[in-house]
Amino acid sequence: MSIPVLQVSKDSRKTFVSSSKGDQLKWKIENKWGKANKFGYEGLAEWVAFELISRSNIPSGLIVPYTQCVLIEENVEYPGCYSEDFLQPGESIITLHRILESYGVKFDDLQQGQSTRDSVLLVVDFLKDVLKLDTLEYFSIMLPLDAILLNEDRHLNNIAFIHGLDGYRLCPLFDHGLSLLSDTTDYPLSMPTSIALRKIKAKPFSSDFSKQARALETNLQFDRSSVIQFIEQHDQDLGRVAQILRSQIRKYEHLFM
Numbered sequence: 572m573s574i575p576v577l578q579v580s581k582d583s584r585k586t587f588v589s590s591s592k593g594d595q596l597k598w599k600i601e602n603k604w605g606k607a608n609k610f611g612y613e614g615l616a617e618w619v620a621f622e623l624i625s626r627s628n629i630p631s632g633l634i635v636p637y638t639q640c641v642l643i644e645e646n647v648e649y650p651g652c653y654s655e656d657f658l659q660p661g662e663s664i665i666t667l668h669r670i671l672e673s674y675g676v677k678f679d680d681l682q683q684g685q686s687t688r689d690s691v692l693l694v695v696d697f698l699k700d701v702l703k704l705d706t707l708e709y710f711s712i713m714l715p716l717d718a719i720l721l722n723e724d725r726h727l728n729n730i731a732f733i734h735g736l737d738g739y740r741l742c743p744l745f746d747h748g749l750s751l752l753s754d755t756t757d758y759p760l761s762m763p764t765s766i767a768l769r770k771i772k773a774k775p776f777s778s779d780f781s782k783q784a785r786a787l788e789t790n791l792q793f794d795r796s797s798v799i800q801f802i803e804q805h806d807q808d809l810g811r812v813a814q815i816l817r818s819q820i821r822k823y824e825h826l827f828m
Contacts, residue, residue, distance in 0.1 A: 572808050575640045577605055577653060584644075595748075596649060598642060602656050605642045606748070607649035611755030612810075613748030614639045614652035619812055620720050620747035626797040628790070629712055635743045657743050662735040664742060667694070668727035674701060678727060678775070687777040688786045702732060702739040709741050711787040715826060716744065717773065718784035719793075719819050724749035725774045751812050764814055784823065795820070795827035 579598040596607040608614050617637035624634055635654050642649040658664065671678055676697065682690045691710055698706045717725050724746065731742045752758040758767040772778040776786065798820065806813050820827050 572639075572805065575638065577603070577640050577642050579605060579642050579644045581644060596642075596651075598644075599656075600653070603653045604656060605640065605651060605653040607642055607651040610749070610757075611753045612812075613753050614650055615809070615812065616720075616750045616753040617652045617654070617746075617748050619809065619816075620722075620750055622801055623720070623793065623798060623816075624716070624744065626801065627716075627793045629716075629744070633709075633712070633741065633743050635745050637747075652748075654745075657745075658733065659735065662733050664731045665734050665739075666728045667698075667730040667732075670698070670701065670732070671727070682776070687779075687782045690776045691786050698732075704732065704739045704741070706741070707787070708790075711789040712791050713744060714776075714786055715784040715789050715791050715823070717750075718780040719823050719826065720747055720750040721752060721768070721771055721780065721815070721819070722747055722750040723754075723771050723774065727775060730775070751815050760811065764811055764818070768815075768818065789826075791826055793827045798827065 577598075577600060579600055583598045583600055585597045585599055595609040595613075598605040606613070614637075618639045621635065621637040625636075635657055637652050637654045640651060640653050642651050642653075668678075674697075681693050681697075685693065691714070695705075695707050695710060698704055713725070713730075716722075729746050731745075732739045733742050752764070752767050752771065758770070771780075773780040773783050777783050798816070802809065802813050802816050809816070
């Protein structure tokens, strides 16, 4: 598989916390965002997540294409990925963390004593009230998708909405880098996949991926034959990710048609 190379400079670096595990190198290159792997194979995970999402019924407006790449800064190579900037002129991203904070709402207080489903619905109701945005279907897609991808990084800064001149709109589903056991510091390649699958935890409404996936009724569906064909076509490039995907398809078989 051919992997593109992007030349970047220190002047185009952007530093901010993009993960619950810390920040990572990012560059803005014209209309592209490039980011370097920090913990393992995040670039591969982003690309695989996009390939799965593109084989689903998720609306095209919520899909961000990711491509694996090598970023070169001053002759130093950084394996990673890039994506197109999905913001329009005059728009900005507002995270759920910032929205809650601006209204003096503590997420832990919302969750206290609530079932996973009720925790999600409280956030949905809150967002409908303050943003005038219906996010029920959005979360009904996001949570089972995260479960399939084993996205352990859905913290409150990785749930966001886009603010523009006409108010708020839904943000494309982004940042799946810490998915599919990509953090090889926590889940070394030498660790049996079955053990890693028991160890990994979900965010933010429950630490149990299955509970989050079942919290809301969902219309999410994947084209099973197309996904399997993708896995078989890229089996060697995927490494253990191929095994993980096959396991997840079996576990969530009702979502693969």
